Amino acid sequence: MGKTKTEFKLFSIPQYKQEEEYLNTMHKNGWKFTKVTFPGFYQFEQCQPENVIYRLDYNKEGLANKSEYVQMFSDCGWEYMFDFVGYSYFRKVSDEVNSNEEIFCDDDSRLDMMKRVFKGRVVPLIVxxxxxxxxxxxxxxxxxxGGSVVQDVLSFLFLVSGxxxxxxxxxxxxxxxxYEKSLYPENNLKIKYGCIFAGLIIGVLVMVGMILWSSLSNYKLIDGENGFTIEAELLNKAIVKEYELKTGDTVYVTHEGDGGELYxxxxxxxxxxxxxxxxxxxxGNFEVEIQEKGVYQIKCSGRKARGKIEVKVK
Incomplete structure (x- = not known):
């Protein structure tokens, strides 16, 4: 059993060429690529230094018919290794490669692979x-x-995830x-990608706006002769009213909640x-009879509370 080692590397979706070059160099330096595991641990086994060409392909349709797919590359002299997160890994001794032979023969086919990667990798993330x-x-x-602390934590986690x-x-x-600019340097891509970045910035502003919006209060306070009413679209504060009550007075509270948490x-x-x-x-509806006269505070505190609260004193 030869020596083995593991290296951690991260390559973005369009950086498959850099990943290929990395594997080529490792094999040339005497380390044969054997396996890669998530999120980017590359495993190697010591071997005789050799010029070996590694190539990657991303083709879900090909993997659906794997035997024919692998045989197609095998007929061209490429050794199929394994699949990882949608990519298929192939290699061939460089002496067998004619004129820097590629799996993709032109720029259009390379860009087509990137489109397949986009559909298979990025579209699910967007969904x-x-x-x-x-x-x-x-x-x-x-x-x-509910408007509990747990939901506040979840809101924060979803914000961070977003x-x-x-x-x-x-x-x-x-x-x-x-990548596209390297293939087609003559194309003007600024408008296309500028619109994408504008959309990303809008997304950030929308998410931050949601959090800021959720911390605001939007309610109507209606004072009556013997009580008050709160009509809340969103209540994130405490409303306190004081009443001088006598023994035997009764406080009637009616609550019609529509979400959030109310104290x-x-x-x-x-x-x-x-x-x-x-x-x-x-x-929901309840009443409290006063047993001792004095000045009483009726306090309504909301955490993202919505609905109607009506308080009457008789």
Whole structure:
């Protein structure tokens, strides 16, 4: 058993040529490529230094008919190694390669492979971004399903995930631009890729805007003769009202919630409340009879709370 070693390398989607050159150099230096594992651990086995050409192909349709696909390359003298995240790895001793033989014979076929990679790799990421991350970020930031600290943490995690995805999209876009420009230097690609970057910037602004928007309060406070009403599209603050109550007075509270979390407390300042509850208690309509006269505070605190709260004192 020869010596082995592992190196960590990261190559973006359009950098398959750099990956091929890296594997060629390693084999030339006496390290034969044997395996790659996620996210980028390349394993090698010591061997006799030799000029070996490595090539990568990305073709899901080919893998669907793997035996014919592999045989096609084998007929041309390429040794099939394995598949990794959609790419098929091939190699051939350089003495058998005629005039720097390529798997792809022209620029159009190379660009066609990049399009296949885009459909197989980037499109699923876009679907996850717009189908899962953005909707979940919106729902959590608006308090759907509750407005707990857990949801705040989830909102933060979805925000970080979204920004990470946009960073990856930006990185991919830069690499695609460099790759396409290298193939077609005469083409004006600035408008095409400028629009893509503008979309990425808008995406970042939308996500940050969602978080900032979720921290604002939008509600209407209606004061009555013996109470008050809060109509909240989004309540992220505490509203406190004071009433001088006598023994036997009753506080009636009606709550029609539509999401988020609401806390209600009734009691004297700096004393234990005579009533405390939140939406986890699933309170709806309730009443509290005052046992001792004094000045009482009725406090309604919201965390992304939506709905109507009506308080009456009789």
């Amino acid at each position: 996850i971004f717009f189908g899962i991350i953005m909707p979940q970020l919106f729902m959590n930031s608006r308090g759907y399903g 920004l990470l995805y946009i960073t990856l999209f930006g990185w991919f876009t830069i690499q695609y631009y460099k 209600i407390s009734i009691g004297k300042e700096n004393e234990k409340p005579v009533f405390y509850g939140n939406t986890y208690n699933e309170f």
